Amino acid sequence: xxxxxxxxxxxxxxxxxxxxxxxxxxxxxxxxxxxxxxxxxxxxxxxxxxxxxxxxxxxxxxxxxxxxxxxxxxxxxxxxxxxxxxxxxxxxxxxxxxxxxxxxxxxxxxxxxxxxxxxxxxxxxxxxxxxxxxxxxxxxxxxxxxxxxxxxxxxxxxxxxxxxxxxxxxxxxxxxxxxxxxxxxxxxxxxxxxxxxxxxx
Amino acid sequence: xxxxxxxxxxxxxxxxxxxxxxxxxxxxxxxxxxxxxxxxxxxxxxxxxxxxxxxxxxxxxxxxxxxxxxxxxxxxxxxxxxxxxxxxxxxxxxxxxxxxxxxxxxxxxxxxxxxxxxxxxxxxxxxxxxxxxxxxxxxxxxxxxxxxxxxxxxxxxxxxxxxxxxxxxxxxxxxxxxxxxxxxxxxxxxxxxxxxxxxxxxx
Numbered sequence: 001x002x003x004x005x006x007x008x009x010x011x012x013x014x015x016x017x018x019x020x021x022x023x024x025x026x027x028x029x030x031x032x033x034x035x036x037x038x039x040x041x042x043x044x045x046x047x048x049x050x051x052x053x054x055x056x057x058x059x060x061x062x063x064x065x066x067x068x069x070x071x072x073x074x075x076x077x078x079x080x081x082x083x084x085x086x087x088x089x090x091x092x093x094x095x096x097x098x099x100x101x102x103x104x105x106x107x108x109x110x111x112x113x114x115x116x117x118x119x120x121x122x123x124x125x126x127x128x129x130x131x132x133x134x135x136x137x138x139x140x141x142x143x144x145x146x147x148x149x150x151x152x153x154x155x156x157x158x159x160x161x162x163x164x165x166x167x168x169x170x171x172x173x174x175x176x177x178x179x180x181x182x183x184x185x186x187x188x189x190x191x192x193x194x195x196x197x198x199x200x201x
Numbered sequence: 202x203x204x205x206x207x208x209x210x211x212x213x214x215x216x217x218x219x220x221x222x223x224x225x226x227x228x229x230x231x232x233x234x235x236x237x238x239x240x241x242x243x244x245x246x247x248x249x250x251x252x253x254x255x256x257x258x259x260x261x262x263x264x265x266x267x268x269x270x271x272x273x274x275x276x277x278x279x280x281x282x283x284x285x286x287x288x289x290x291x292x293x294x295x296x297x298x299x300x301x302x303x304x305x306x307x308x309x310x311x312x313x314x315x316x317x318x319x320x321x322x323x324x325x326x327x328x329x330x331x332x333x334x335x336x337x338x339x340x341x342x343x344x345x346x347x348x349x350x351x352x353x354x355x356x357x358x359x360x361x362x363x364x365x366x367x368x369x370x371x372x373x374x375x376x377x378x379x380x381x382x383x384x385x386x387x388x389x390x391x392x393x394x395x396x397x398x399x400x401x402x403x404x
Contacts, residue, residue: 015271022263022275026282033286037293044296132303137374174374 048129049114053087053099056116056125060089060096070195073188076156079105081188084112086196097124098193104185107177108132111141115189121197122154126186138178146172146179150186157190159183208333215337221314222345222386223393228314232346233382235305239362242350243343244298245305248287250339252309255283257323257335264324276319277310284309314342345389352385353377 053063068086075081087099097118103110109132116124126147133139140146149169150157159171159180171179221227228249235245259279260267267275288306291299299306309315318338323331354360357377359367375381 015268018266018268019271019274019278022267023278026278030282030285030289033289037289040293041289044293048296130300134378137377 049101052114052127052129053089053116055127056114057089057097057099058125060091062090062093063087063099064090066098066196068192068196070192073102073191075104075184075187077184079184081105081184082110083188083192086192089116095119098196100189100192101129102185102188102192104181104188106131106133106181107138107175108134111178111182111185113182113185113189115186117190117193119197120154121190121193122152123150123186123190126150128182133175133178137175140172140175141178141182143172146170153186154190157183157187207330211330211333211337212340215334215339215341216344217341217393218397220341220345220393221317221338222342223390224397225314225317226390227317228312228342229386231305231308231312232349232386233379235302236346236350236353236382236385237357237377238301238354238360239347239350240298241301242346244291244295244302246339246343246346248291248302248306249309249312249314249342250336251287252280252283252312253315253318253335253339253342254332255335256280256315257318257331258328259283260319260323261326261328261331267324272324273316273320276316280315280319281310314338348389349382349385353381357381 050063054060057063064087066086066088068083070083072080072082081102081104084101084103086101088095089097089099097116099114099116101112101114103112105111111131111133112129114127114129116126118124128142131139131141133141146169149164153167153169155167158168160168161171161173161176164170169183171183215221219225222229222232231245231249235241256276256279260276263275263279284307287309288299291302291306318334322334326334351361353376354362355366356373357375359365359372373381376385
């Protein structure tokens with residue numbers, strides 16, 4: 001290096017300044033890209049949430065954000081399920097149910113799920129917003145055969161490995177962890193909906 | 202004309218002789234993690250190629266300005282900058298792909314292929330050849346990923362590019378798992394070594 005003959009002090013300064021310059025320019029460029037993409041990312045996320053709300057509660061024509069203050073729900077087996085948001089579904093200006101967004105912890109991370117629950121506290125439909133379960137195994141919780149089991153269920157749903165009866169659903173063999181986590185999420189959402197409607201009566 | 206010959210040389214180097222995945226055995230982690238489906242593999246390959254080209258080009262431009270002592274730190278900052286940009290762009294414009302690749306996009310920062318090319322090629326060569334090296338190495342990485350992913354997706358999920366091949370039946374789930382990934386990767390490496398060995402023997 002041509003600088004090796006210089007005094008060490010100026011050498012250190014030169015290193016620091018060079019690195020600072022590189023970091024500064026990089027940061028400037030990244031923030032430029034961020035400025036361009038941030039509105040688009042926010043818009044996509046909002047649109048995605050809106051679509052999921054509509055999907056789990058097709059009868060509703062309006063969704064109203066509800067201030068839920070209960071925090072996360074602790075399930076029967078002691079696991080924590082985060083409640084990310086609650087909406088009240090409206091149709092012709094009447095409340096027809098709730099949409100609860102929960103994110104139970106699955107095998108590979110949080111399974112963000114939106115659950116539609118009607119005024120009778122029955123599940124209308126469910127939608128997985130995002131998850132990072134094992135591809136081909138845990139991702140089976142997205143299958144219609146599994147998800148459709150939840151429709152119309154209420155109260156406390158239990159998961160069984162054989163043929164399910166009332167208030168039971170069949171977990172996916174080989175993906176027990178993922179399907180149980182999803183079930184925890186649904187139960188937490190039902191609890192939240194029961195709390196809210198119980199608080200009003 | 203001279204450039205054209207050089208390009209094919211680069212291409213041969215990146216895809217066959219010095220394939221980053223099958224010959225240099227670099228970037229094993231993203232290879233195993235994102236090769237569960239062909240679409241993921243192509244997305245990962247494209248993102249890594251973009252970062253490779255950009256970082257090789259910029260590092261080569263700055264190769265005389267970056268002091269030897271802090272070169273690794275400088276490389277990482279430049280690479281991380283490009284990775285963050287592609288991550289944001291993917292989130293904004295191809296959210297589906299960004300969702301399925303998840304954490305592995307930010308992890309391109311520590312993909313050894315990129316740092317290895319910066320250190321062994323871009324820091325010693327002119328910007329254009331370096332960008333070309335990034336492109337061909339990226340293509341080599343993408344092809345390798347796609348080969349592994351094709352086998353794993355067909356055997357592990359019974360689909361190809363998301364289309365069901367066997368009427369929804371899943372043949373061998375193990376191939377969708379890391380263990381299957383290692384198996385397929387091992388066979389491909391063996392195959393490439395076998396072909397290379399035969400070619401060298403014939404000479």
